[in-house]
Amino acid sequence: MQGLRIAPLLAAALAGLFVAACRPDADVQPPEAVPGSVLPANFPAPVYGPEQNPPDRATFELGRSLFYDPVLSRDGTVSCGSCHQQAVAFAHEGRALSPGVQGRLGTRNSPALQNLRWRRTLLWDGGVANLEVLPLAPITNPLEMDETLPHVLDKLNASPEYRRRFQQIYGSTPINSQQLLRALAQFTAGFTSADSRYDHYVRGEAGGTLDAAELRGLTVFRAQCASCHATDLFTDETYRNNGLDRRFPLDSGRAGITNRPGERGLFKVPSLRNVALTAPYMHDGRFQTLAQVLDHYDHGVVESSTLDAQLRRPDGTLGIPLTAQQRADLQAFLHTLTDPALLSNPQLAPPK
Amino acid sequence: MTFRTLSAYSFALLLGAATLSACDDDTEKPATGTLNVELENVVGSQPLTLGQSYSTLAGDQITVSKFNYIISNIKLTRDNGTVWAEPESYHLVKQAETASRSFAIKDIPTGYYTKLTFTIGVDSARNTAGAQTGALAPDNDMYWSWNSGYIFLKLEGTSPQSSNGQIVYHVGGFRTPYNTIRTVSPALPAGTASLAISKDKTPQLHLKADVQKIFTGPTTIRLSQLSATSHMPDAKSVQLANNYAAGLFSIDHIHTGE
Numbered sequence A: 001m002q003g004l005r006i007a008p009l010l011a012a013a014l015a016g017l018f019v020a021a022c023r024p025d026a027d028v029q030p031p032e033a034v035p036g037s038v039l040p041a042n043f044p045a046p047v048y049g050p051e052q053n054p055p056d057r058a059t060f061e062l063g064r065s066l067f068y069d070p071v072l073s074r075d076g077t078v079s080c081g082s083c084h085q086q087a088v089a090f091a092h093e094g095r096a097l098s099p100g101v102q103g104r105l106g107t108r109n110s111p112a113l114q115n116l117r118w119r120r121t122l123l124w125d126g127g128v129a130n131l132e133v134l135p136l137a138p139i140t141n142p143l144e145m146d147e148t149l150p151h152v153l154d155k156l157n158a159s160p161e162y163r164r165r166f167q168q169i170y171g172s173t174p175i176n177s178q179q180l181l182r183a184l185a186q187f188t189a190g191f192t193s194a195d196s197r198y199d200h201y202v203r204g205e206a207g208g209t210l211d212a213a214e215l216r217g218l219t220v221f222r223a224q225c226a227s228c229h230a231t232d233l234f235t236d237e238t239y240r241n242n243g244l245d246r247r248f249p250l251d252s253g254r255a256g257i258t259n260r261p262g263e264r265g266l267f268k269v270p271s272l273r274n275v276a277l278t279a280p281y282m283h284d285g286r287f288q289t290l291a292q293v294l295d296h297y298d299h300g301v302v303e304s305s306t307l308d309a310q311l312r313r314p315d316g317t318l319g320i321p322l323t324a325q326q327r328a329d330l331q332a333f334l335h336t337l338t339d340p341a342l343l344s345n346p347q348l349a350p351p352k
Numbered sequence B: 001m002t003f004r005t006l007s008a009y010s011f012a013l014l015l016g017a018a019t020l021s022a023c024d025d026d027t028e029k030p031a032t033g034t035l036n037v038e039l040e041n042v043v044g045s046q047p048l049t050l051g052q053s054y055s056t057l058a059g060d061q062i063t064v065s066k067f068n069y070i071i072s073n074i075k076l077t078r079d080n081g082t083v084w085a086e087p088e089s090y091h092l093v094k095q096a097e098t099a100s101r102s103f104a105i106k107d108i109p110t111g112y113y114t115k116l117t118f119t120i121g122v123d124s125a126r127n128t129a130g131a132q133t134g135a136l137a138p139d140n141d142m143y144w145s146w147n148s149g150y151i152f153l154k155l156e157g158t159s160p161q162s163s164n165g166q167i168v169y170h171v172g173g174f175r176t177p178y179n180t181i182r183t184v185s186p187a188l189p190a191g192t193a194s195l196a197i198s199k200d201k202t203p204q205l206h207l208k209a210d211v212q213k214i215f216t217g218p219t220t221i222r223l224s225q226l227s228a229t230s231h232m233p234d235a236k237s238v239q240l241a242n243n244y245a246a247g248l249f250s251i252d253h254i255h256t257g258e
Helices: A010-022 A023-026 A059-066 A136-140 A149-159 A160-171 A178-189 A199-202 A212-224 A290-300 A325-333 A339-346 B008-023 B237-248
Strands: B032-043 B051-055 B061-078 B082-083 B090-094 B102-109 B110-119 B148-156 B166-172 B180-186 B195-197 B204-210 B249-255
Touching: A059 A160, A136 A149, A136 B082, A149 A160, A149 A178, A149 A212, A160 A178, A160 B110, A290 B180, B032 B061, B032 B090, B166 B237, B180 B237, B195 B237, B195 B249
Parallel strands: B032 B204
Antiparallel strands: B032 B102, B051 B061, B061 B082, B061 B090, B061 B110, B061 B148, B110 B180, B110 B195, B148 B166, B204 B249
């Protein structure tokens, strides 16, 4: 935890004390902080700060059980964890599109889930504005979990174990939607990724060395990519068209939310943390490798009326010219964003 | 003891005492009262009954199977111009649930009020807030989950003039250009100068919501042209909102209460 600052979480500490006071086995709990209660020093201020849902062990563990429980889906076959797998930063390993109940394929690529506290809006089109209400989208989507919120609550309320755990935390019965959503948010808000080799490098910590190729890659990245993939979150949280398509008949992206024609084909700039593991890439998973992504920026960008101005060059050509050397260096740099602490933290794995 | 007999000196003392007690919230609280609000959904001059056929002013036949709306941010303006806002002011009204059609507004400072103001829908802050409970719980059939935000008004039913026989109006949206948040101030009934809130009488304010007014106003809506909104904010929703903002609600009468 060297180099990280513990946020002054009075409320969280109080909640922790309270839990400790009413749980006799509290002293055998591992002493580490509940994931999500520590804010990395090199990140901007969070959007969904810990004070909004103060992390405590019991709530976090409840959220964890719910995240991995297929009871949230209509036929009990699909959990959040089916499409969001820890080993690949909670993206879906090797899948362009993810199957929901009865194998129904969705329409977009499952993104990595990381640093969700800092997301101003969620989903590729920004359709959801708050982490707490995000689960309503997959739960009710017919192609994903195909359930209704009242029915999920009926199932949870029929489980003595869940009733006991919710009541212990929230002090009331029956389990309501706010309790369910806040418990889930406490778990997903804990997916902090801030311990990659790159992070150690920028924070000047032990182990934070980048080799020559990685450093050259970082320089190219800062010059050519960081205007959109900005800050140490590697996204400026805007929606942009990076030149994948000429027309958007199937998925108009941001325009599908705002109904504004000038936003057709705009998608959320994704974070690039752990990007070496989250293939395939883009909102529809069209590219299999990072090499293909870099080829796209170099010579694959296509014209459309909403193409981002940064991908238009003064001479009328499109894209970001990258030499073979620059592409190799960029790839080397992108690999320094892999964060073993997120990928292997046992506290984020399915509960035993 | 009356003020007339008080010397200037004792008046100053009294004032001092009043100031002191104002700092001490346990003692003298300002006098407050309650207002009961009753909503009656109608179609023109007839009460709304689900499943019964009515006609719009333009002559289309409609049968309503569901009529829900959210009223929020209720404010009362006093005769001296001060405005009182109900805290946590969110009320979900469903034609199918009798109990939802009346609610009490509590802790209103006593006085004479000349204006009622409220929002049809939900302010943008709550549309983007975390998980809510009560009227705003997302499991109340009034929430969009993938383009997240509240549905402010739902009217569903059937009409022989609709191309597929159905009416599905789901109006919501808080972003320009499809912002459908509308704030209205229906007039007090003719001849009523003010609404008196007092400690010992609970008046009852009877609001009418006239379904016909969804189809008339700035735009005349014909079922052959507009029988459904998309399940997200859109231009049609804005037309419907402009119509219902112009005349859905009226204060029919006020019982002064016992």
